[in-house]
Amino acid sequence: MNVIFNRSETEADDGISLYDFILSTGLNPARIIVELNGSLVPGGHWRQTVLNDGDCILAVTFVGGG
Amino acid sequence: MNVLRHGIECYFTKEQTARIAAMRVGIAGAGGLGSNCAQMLVRSGFEQLVVADFDVVEPGNLNRQFFFPDQLGQPKVHALRDNLLRLNPDLKLDVFNGRIDAVNAREVFSGCGVIVEAFDRAECKKMLAEIFYNSGCFYVSASGLGGWGDSDALTIRRIHDRFYLVGDNVTEADTHAPPCAPRVHIAAAKQADLVLAHALGDI
Numbered sequence: 001m002n003v004i005f006n007r008s009e010t011e012a013d014d015g016i017s018l019y020d021f022i023l024s025t026g027l028n029p030a031r032i033i034v035e036l037n038g039s040l041v042p043g044g045h046w047r048q049t050v051l052n053d054g055d056c057i058l059a060v061t062f063v064g065g066g
Numbered sequence: 067m068n069v070l071r072h073g074i075e076c077y078f079t080k081e082q083t084a085r086i087a088a089m090r091v092g093i094a095g096a097g098g099l100g101s102n103c104a105q106m107l108v109r110s111g112f113e114q115l116v117v118a119d120f121d122v123v124e125p126g127n128l129n130r131q132f133f134f135p136d137q138l139g140q141p142k143v144h145a146l147r148d149n150l151l152r153l154n155p156d157l158k159l160d161v162f163n164g165r166i167d168a169v170n171a172r173e174v175f176s177g178c179g180v181i182v183e184a185f186d187r188a189e190c191k192k193m194l195a196e197i198f199y200n201s202g203c204f205y206v207s208a209s210g211l212g213g214w215g216d217s218d219a220l221t222i223r224r225i226h227d228r229f230y231l232v233g234d235n236v237t238e239a240d241t242h243a244p245p246c247a248p249r250v251h252i253a254a255a256k257q258a259d260l261v262l263a264h265a266l267g268d269i
Contacts, residue, residue: 030188030192032192033195040200062192063209063210063233063238064239065186065250066098066100066183066184066185
């Protein structure tokens with residue numbers, strides 16, 4: 001299936017969880033927040049959130065320093 | 067007479083100073099970002115602050131944080147409180163000397179309409195962002211401010227209408243790109259400026 005990740009269309013396995021999709025991007029789950037179709041999904045819910053065709057995922061990455 | 071208030075009256079209307087003074091701002095972290103952002107907010111007329119940090123002042127902090135050599139060893143929140151009260155002795159300033167986590171964050175910052183995320187660790191930035199993302203608070207985070215040079219890369223990203231992210235989103239502060247006053251202060255200033263614009267009704 002196709003999803004939109006950070007504004008670019010990309011392929012994803014049917015039935016993939018949000019958690020596994022994030023891992024497939026190479027991003028560090030501990031350092032990102034994720035919106036799915038305009039709503040924030042807390043990290044604790046990623047494993048049970050299943051992606052659908054056409055879903056829109058936005059990930060904001062944090063780096064250390066402050 | 068409160069000298070700072072008197073000075074600020076040169077620049078703002080009574081209505082503007084009232085709006086600024088009425089806003090309660092939570093600052094998560096009193097290091098490079100937080101101590102400097104707090105200083106700029108107080109200089110801008112903010113009077114209600116909650117500042118949280120667990121750390122103490124160390125020599126390595128003095129290159130960028132709003133502390134002084136005679137404050138070494140003091141809890142950062144206490145040293146910062148002393149410095150801010152020198153600017154405005156009438157501040158309503160609450161300090162929390164401890165770690166902010168997913169359990170206590172809402173309570174520590176209860177009543178705050180604005181949150182400034184000024185943590186050091188990326189994992190903590192994520193934790194706090196998730197808590198306040200849909201809270202209705204005006205939230206200003208920061209990510210990517212290590213090193214020196216290319217300060218124009220420290221931009222403001224609007225994630226949604228109450229969530230802004232300051233920084234270059236890339237340069238982690240580490241041994242290769244140590245945190246230095248110019249970029250850290252620019253990031254802190256951009257955070258403070260967003261808060262000021264919000265208080266004045268522009269965003």
